[in-house]
């Protein structure tokens with residue numbers, strides 16, 4: 220771990236007027252939820268064209284639920300890890316204004332963050348595309364999956380954004396506001412390959428924000444958009460940054 224970069228990040232966050240975090244699947248890998256595009260990623264097992272487009276859900280929901288069942292199983296077991304906990308601590312310290320996440324697992328809220336923008340929706344609710352019935356996904360048990368509508372028995376769709384679906388309006392508005400007004404953006408565990416989400420750090424950079432990237436490997440943002448990359452696991456790096464901030468602040 221490059222301790223100089225940890226010290227630089229701690230200083231940047233301490234001197235920042237407004238810091239926002241932008242997170243991807245990499246931040247939840249240490250909670251047992253695989254990411255999408257790494258060697259062990261979900262898209263290696265499930266072709267997103269067959270399992271993750273809204274067209275695929277309409278044409279063969281049973282098949283799509285094979286993947287969704289696996290995701291729900293992982294999410295139901297998952298607990299926040301050191302990276303989620305570190306971001307919640309930064310919020311309590313008054314050093315993190317909000318978290319914009321591409322994840323649907325709800326782990327930022329479970330860790331204690333109160334201002335979380337879910338850019339790709341959430342697994343917490345499911346909707347019937349036939350009769351618009353909505354149910355609370357957090358009460359579901361494994362034996363309830365695939366989840367069916369109690370009114371018309373159609374297969375329910377989790378309120379997560381499938382490829383081909385629009386980003387929830389409120390998430391678009393709030394995330395633009397946050398990326399337009401932040402002076403520092405902590406970009407954690409995303410390959411930054413999926414748009415429009417990946418435009419948020421670019422947006423922030425264009426408005427003069429410092430972009431601190433935390434990832435296991437370089438991404439399309441590295442050396443282009445991010446001011447520096449701290450390479451390694453999110454859990455370790457975010458905890459080290461929080462510890463360094465506490466040290467600088469004098470315990």
Ligand code: APR
Pocket residue numbers: 242243244245246248249254255256257260321322339407408409410411412413433434435436438451452453454
């Ligand atoms: N610590 C830090 N970074 C990690 C870790 C870790 N423990 N584990 C994986 N990573 C990094 C990977 O190296 C990769 O660069 O996290 C990144 C995850 O990238 P993706 O799998 O592409 O996930 P993400 O960027 O969130 O995908 C964006 O695409 O599939 C859609 O809707 C889905 O929200 C998702 C979107």
